[in-house]
Amino acid sequence: MSTSGDFDCIVIGAGVQGSFTAYQLAKKNKKTLLLEQFVLPHSRGSSHGQTRIIRKAYEQNFYTHMMEECYELWAQLEREAGVKLYRQTGLLVMGPEKSENYQNIKDTLQTNKVPMVVLTHDIFSQHIPNVNLAKGDGALVDTTAGVLFADRTLKTVQGQFQKLGGVIRDNEKVTDIKPGPVVRVSTSVGVYHAKSLVITAGPWANKLLANTGLQLPLEVVKINVCYWKEKVPGSYSMKQRFPCFVQTECLESKVHIYGLPSNEYPGLMKVCYHMGSKTDPDQRDLQKDRSDIEILQHYIARCFPGLIPEPAIVESCLYTLTPDHHFVLDYHPAYSNIVIGAGFSGHGFKFGPIIGKLLCELSLGEVPSYDLSPFHIRRFQSKRNSAL
Ligand SMILES: Cc1cc2nc3c(=O)[nH]c(=O)nc-3n(C[C@H](O)[C@H](O)[C@H](O)COP(=O)(O)OP(=O)(O)OC[C@H]3O[C@@H](n4cnc5c(N)ncnc54)[C@H](O)[C@@H]3O)c2cc1C
Numbered sequence: 275m276s277t278s279g280d281f282d283c284i285v286i287g288a289g290v291q292g293s294f295t296a297y298q299l300a301k302k303n304k305k306t307l308l309l310e311q312f313v314l315p316h317s318r319g320s321s322h323g324q325t326r327i328i329r330k331a332y333e334q335n336f337y338t339h340m341m342e343e344c345y346e347l348w349a350q351l352e353r354e355a356g357v358k359l360y361r362q363t364g365l366l367v368m369g370p371e372k373s374e375n376y377q378n379i380k381d382t383l384q385t386n387k388v389p390m391v392v393l394t395h396d397i398f399s400q401h402i403p404n405v406n407l408a409k410g411d412g413a414l415v416d417t418t419a420g421v422l423f424a425d426r427t428l429k430t431v432q433g434q435f436q437k438l439g440g441v442i443r444d445n446e447k448v449t450d451i452k453p454g455p456v457v458r459v460s461t462s463v464g465v466y467h468a469k470s471l472v473i474t475a476g477p478w479a480n481k482l483l484a485n486t487g488l489q490l491p492l493e494v495v496k497i498n499v500c501y502w503k504e505k506v507p508g509s510y511s512m513k514q515r516f517p518c519f520v521q522t523e524c525l526e527s528k529v530h531i532y533g534l535p536s537n538e539y540p541g542l543m544k545v546c547y548h549m550g551s552k553t554d555p556d557q558r559d560l561q562k563d564r565s566d567i568e569i570l571q572h573y574i575a576r577c578f579p580g581l582i583p584e585p586a587i588v589e590s591c592l593y594t595l596t597p598d599h600h601f602v603l604d605y606h607p608a609y610s611n612i613v614i615g616a617g618f619s620g621h622g623f624k625f626g627p628i629i630g631k632l633l634c635e636l637s638l639g640e641v642p643s644y645d646l647s648p649f650h651i652r653r654f655q656s657k658r659n660s661a662l
């Protein structure tokens with residue numbers, strides 16, 4: 275196979291965002307190359323694992339708006355590939371009734387007429403068994419929410435990209451980028467040229483952007499992905515229609531705690547802390563902080579009495595955080611044919627199809643389908659609120 279070539283577009287990074295971007299470009303008949311440093315599939319970045327939450331329950335209207343179309347795009351891909359990628363379970367949101375976070379989510383759902391159910395304390399346990407709702411906490415269910423099958427998504431979207439004539443070259447690390455009207459990309463194997471470049475390198479974004487003279491305020495943190503054993507197997511399972519959940523804040527933590535019904539490992543429910551400790555993505559396994567697990571243990575013992583409060587499995591995954599936890603979807607400030615998708619801050623998977631569409635639009639010089647001002651690089655000069 276040739277180790278050099280000319281493309282309409284090169285996409286760097288075959289995580290969820292790069293894979294959907296490459297697929298969208300190929301759908302528009304653009305000759306596209308998707309480069310990945312590791313052998314695919316891999317578990318060193320942010321997109322691996324079996325499951326992710328999809329939801330419309332957000333504090334900000336702009337995310338809920340984007341999710342309206344995004345659900346359609348997920349369904350379209352499922353139909354096109356004949357694969358099931360989404361399972362509706364609902365998302366239980368719990369948090370201090372009067373808190374800003376909880377009220378903002380409720381308001382956004384109401385404003386956007388998203389189907390939801392408010393669960394008062396007197397009916398809560400009828401609907402959600404085996405969960406203790408804290409005194410003073412409100413509870414609602416975003417009924418549109420559910421679980422995305424993550425690994426299956428990557429396999430599917432990369433497969434569809436290849437069926438459209440797209441080229442994936444894995445085990446090929448990008449080592450240099452030379453900007454210009456035609457961008458020159460060097461890898462561990464060869465040299466490629468393209469009219470435009472999309473950088474979706476996840477936790478490695480700043481390492482790559484250094485080749486273009488840009489650094490973004492990104493922080494990479496390692497997440498301990500914890501699975502907890504059900505005392506009665508199946509009591510929090512997807513089969514029993516147990517929902518995903520987010521606890522916006524609680525006695526133990528101001529940081530969100532979230533979980534998904536047991537499914538991928540029978541008898542084990544995934545419950546995680548929405549923050550981790552700083553790491554270098556190439557040194558991930560040296561970061562051994564487990565203080566979040568202690569917080570989770572206390573929370574689980576108090577609120578999920580049907581789980582053994584000791585993690586049965588701990589896996590690793592990386593978040594790439596921006597200061598406000600909103601994404602970066604923008605042109606490179608110095609080069610209009612280099613597009614950046616970065617900083618997905620632990621909540622970007624569900625947006626994959628729409629991010630792919632938007633990054634494709636930017637790289638083709640089209641007007642983006644949504645107002646991208648919340649995602650512009652220039653916002654880092656001013657302060658903003660955080661996202662869920
Ligand atoms: C534990 C955990 C739980 C999460 N839960 C949810 C959830 O419930 N719902 C949700 O919507 N989101 C969730 N997220 C967030 C979501 O998974 C991420 O936002 C998303 O996966 C980011 O994808 P990415 O493509 O930007 O990054 P990545 O998946 O890391 O992809 C970047 C790719 O670029 C490649 N790369 C980097 N540098 C180079 C180079 N020099 N040359 C070639 N290739 C390179 C990397 O190897 C990698 O494959 C979660 C994340 C984690 C870690």
Ligand SMILES: O=C(O)[C@@H]1CCCC=N1
Nearest residue numbers: 327520530532548620621
């Ligand atoms: O994005 C999601 O839905 C999950 C749950 C809430 C915190 C971050 N990720």
